[in-house]
Amino acid sequence: MRHMLNPLDFSVEEIDQLLTLASDIEHNLPKYAHVCDGRKLATLFYEPSTRTRLSFESAMLSLGGSVLGFSSADSSSAAKGESVSDTIRTISCYADIAAMRHPKEGAALVASLASRIPVINAGDGGHQHPTQTLTDLMTIRSLTGRLGHMTIGLCGDLKFGRTVHSLINAMVRYPHIRFVLIAPDELRVPEYIREDVLKANHIDFKEVNNLDEAMPELDILYMTRVQRERFFNEEDYIRLKDCYILDRKKMKLAREDMYVLHPLPRVNEISTEVDSDPRAAYFKQVQYGVYVRMALIMTLLEVEKPC
């Protein structure tokens, strides 16, 4: 039995197979309509979500399976003090696979150790969000035709943004990747990512404060929200929340073949006037999230690809 706790749980070859399956699903959706008949997905969400929970549910329903679960800790027995381990032992009696989001780093790992079914980390605190990364990889590969040989600008809250941490982890395995890390000093990428991931893998990267100056050199601009829920005080959040706002004027500085990604939800960091720019790819990214989660469910449940 396999889990998906971290993008590195899958080799580059396995991710390639998964993205190829997701692409086949995208182009031949009806073929997959019954491959998970009779199977059940449990969504255990201790933190708010729109895209991740509903795309998992949409994915399982599109495969012919069923879904059950809870969308907040308050509506589960966690509110009475039940541990994650006891919850997943219980859920193992009800479902074939589980996707779990939790505010604590490592919660999905704890669940996996007690589980009798595959556990998917749907976000654990400020740590990892591997299925967002699979979505990001599929988006980049579909739009540019490659996953290496590119400069990726990561902009915003690089300290608490788990999507950024997972994406860096995954992208360093591809050839000739360069990062421009665009953040205020207080929201720099954590030291363990700089030292243990970027420097340890000899990745070319630089840290800057200025988004305008970085724009012309980027193949991908990955914008992120300042993560209010992870701040210790509201004052700091208010001071930093609008540190970068991507607008039409800034887009003029970018190359014609650059793409803008964002895991969403956005608050103010991308002006809605950018949405109509053909380089704005964040709603395409949402759609790819369904196909990639369908492919992941099939892979973890060891479902045969239909002819």
Ligand code: CP
């Ligand atoms: N990208 C993402 O994780 O969105 P949600 O918080 O809405 O699930």
